[in-house]
Amino acid sequence: MFKNLLGEALERLAARLDRSVKEDEIRAYVMERYARLNRPGAVDASLDREITELENRLMQLNWIGQTANRTISEQPQNRHDWQGYNWLAEGNCFGKNGLEPGCGQFLDWMDENADTGSRRETDELLEKLMRQVEVKREKALRKFAREISAEQQWMERCDISILFSRTARRRKDLRFLNTALKMNEWYLREAGKLRTDHCTVRFLTALAEQEISARELLVC
Amino acid sequence: MLKVALLAPIHNSLYARLTLDALARMEDVEVSAIVVRNHLNWQRFKSEFARDGARLIGKIRQKYLLGDRRFSASNHDNLGKLAQERQLSFNSLKEFARQKEIAYRVVGDLNEPRCEALLRETAPDAVVFTGGGLLRGNILKIPKIGVLNCHTGILPQYRGMDVVEWTAAEGKAATVGFGATLHLMDTGVDSGPILLRKTINPQPGEDFNIIRERLEVVMVELMLAGIRKLRDGELQPQPQNAADGRQYYVMHPRVKQFAARMLELQLNTHK
Numbered sequence: 001m002f003k004n005l006l007g008e009a010l011e012r013l014a015a016r017l018d019r020s021v022k023e024d025e026i027r028a029y030v031m032e033r034y035a036r037l038n039r040p041g042a043v044d045a046s047l048d049r050e051i052t053e054l055e056n057r058l059m060q061l062n063w064i065g066q067t068a069n070r071t072i073s074e075q076p077q078n079r080h081d082w083q084g085y086n087w088l089a090e091g092n093c094f095g096k097n098g099l100e101p102g103c104g105q106f107l108d109w110m111d112e113n114a115d116t117g118s119r120r121e122t123d124e125l126l127e128k129l130m131r132q133v134e135v136k137r138e139k140a141l142r143k144f145a146r147e148i149s150a151e152q153q154w155m156e157r158c159d160i161s162i163l164f165s166r167t168a169r170r171r172k173d174l175r176f177l178n179t180a181l182k183m184n185e186w187y188l189r190e191a192g193k194l195r196t197d198h199c200t201v202r203f204l205t206a207l208a209e210q211e212i213s214a215r216e217l218l219v220c
Numbered sequence: 221m222l223k224v225a226l227l228a229p230i231h232n233s234l235y236a237r238l239t240l241d242a243l244a245r246m247e248d249v250e251v252s253a254i255v256v257r258n259h260l261n262w263q264r265f266k267s268e269f270a271r272d273g274a275r276l277i278g279k280i281r282q283k284y285l286l287g288d289r290r291f292s293a294s295n296h297d298n299l300g301k302l303a304q305e306r307q308l309s310f311n312s313l314k315e316f317a318r319q320k321e322i323a324y325r326v327v328g329d330l331n332e333p334r335c336e337a338l339l340r341e342t343a344p345d346a347v348v349f350t351g352g353g354l355l356r357g358n359i360l361k362i363p364k365i366g367v368l369n370c371h372t373g374i375l376p377q378y379r380g381m382d383v384v385e386w387t388a389a390e391g392k393a394a395t396v397g398f399g400a401t402l403h404l405m406d407t408g409v410d411s412g413p414i415l416l417r418k419t420i421n422p423q424p425g426e427d428f429n430i431i432r433e434r435l436e437v438v439m440v441e442l443m444l445a446g447i448r449k450l451r452d453g454e455l456q457p458q459p460q461n462a463a464d465g466r467q468y469y470v471m472h473p474r475v476k477q478f479a480a481r482m483l484e485l486q487l488n489t490h491k
Contacts, residue, residue: 006285007281007285007286010277010278010280010281010285011277011278011281013274013277014274014275014277014278014281015274016274020472020473020474022474023474127467130469131467134469134470137270137271138270174386174389174390174475175386175466175468175469177475178469178471178472178475179469181472181474181475182472214474218474218475218478219478220478220481220482220485
């Protein structure tokens with residue numbers, strides 16, 4: 001009798017603790033935040049490009065209609081051209097001291113542009129990064145190779161999430177989407193503390209990238 | 221005579237009890253020690269809760285509250301049925317150790333010095349691992365043959381967590397299949413040399429829980445077959461090539477829902 005009651009109580013507790021976020025909740029969150037950013041004069045003009053990239057993804061998801069003077073880009077442009085960076089050769093994308101700022105965007109660029117010569121190194125770095133996030137969970141990606149601001153740290157984490165979502169699509173590898181889904185859930189719990197619009201835009205982009213991948217990969 | 225020690229995650233693990241019961245009856249095999257992990261460990265609870273979340277509560281309910289009763293409503297192969305067939309007569313490893321006068325120790329963590337000391341003292345040829353976390357080199361190096369673990373998935377393809385679900389999610393039910401792999405443990409995750417493998421043939425309507433319960437029976441079979449063949453010198457461990465497989469992690473609920481749909485689809489297609 002006691003065991004049955006305890007069992008029922010544990011079941012109810014498990015249901016309450018189930019923290020996974022559903023697709024419609026993500027959509028509601030993104031659209032509510034986007035509406036705030038999209039008011040005329042609400043954000044600094046320096047964010048226009050990033051907001052446009054976010055809108056491209058929202059259009060891809062059919063969460064917003066076609067916006068004047070905006071076009072859907074299937075492959076959003078990576079924000080930097082990393083040609084000439086020798087991080088991969090030096091193996092210092094992330095190491096003992098922590099994550100090298102820019103690592104997420106760099107690996108995204110590498111994975112998109114890697115020739116066969118660097119494919120193996122890119123694969124190894126992506127696996128290593130995924131393992132680090134999966135093993136350390138919320139505590140992952142908190143140490144950086146050099147000192148950067150809290151805002152920059154947030155952006156770096158979002159970039160890794162974006163990297164995983166896009167890698168999942170490029171390689172049709174659900175494991176990367178799986179990791180991105182978990183990361184974005186952890187970060188959603190912290191998102192209330194976001195102090196700048198730039199952080200918000202980057203996080204909304206990470207969520208939109210996740211949903212684009214989910215829509216493409218989680219279909220039978 | 222092959223001397224074996226058994227490591228278990230909890231004193232009443234049915235998998236460990238069934239394996240131990242059969243090992244004790246096996247000719248030319250001697251069980252020299254049993255080490256059980258103490259289940260009351262706050263640090264471990266925190267760490268596992270961070271990894272498994274709400275799922276851990278379900279596991280606790282199954283292991284601590286339901287125990288062997290968790291199988292009662294099932295018709296398919298499972299450990300509960302196997303225990304009935306074999307007329308398993310003891311409820312805890314401690315009880316069995318006392319009856320048979322086998323060295324028994326409860327430890328906070330299977331890597332700790334007290335576990336290492338008992339294994340060194342009893343010098344087993346092989347250690348049968350029935351769960352309880354990752355083992356470090358200090359433990360893995362003790363037995364002459366190695367530490368045997370049965371992984372609930374097909375190696376080398378599927379290393380790591382939730383691999384039954386991952387096999388379905390990746391549409392590999394018909395090609396790789398669902399099964400278990402007996403291997404020697406090394407410091408990696410399911411990366412040690414392979415000893416034996418066995419697949420099952422799930423039927424339409426079976427879900428992940430049923431497949432897992434069926435695989436638990438296969439794990440007992442493989443573990444016993446492995447010990448028997450090692451005793452008779454009939455097994456040659458086959459090293460794995462890491463590039464032949466991938467490592468998988470705990471599956472997010474959204475991916476799991478997709479995996480369940482994929483499983484249904486594949487089982488209906490290949491019936």
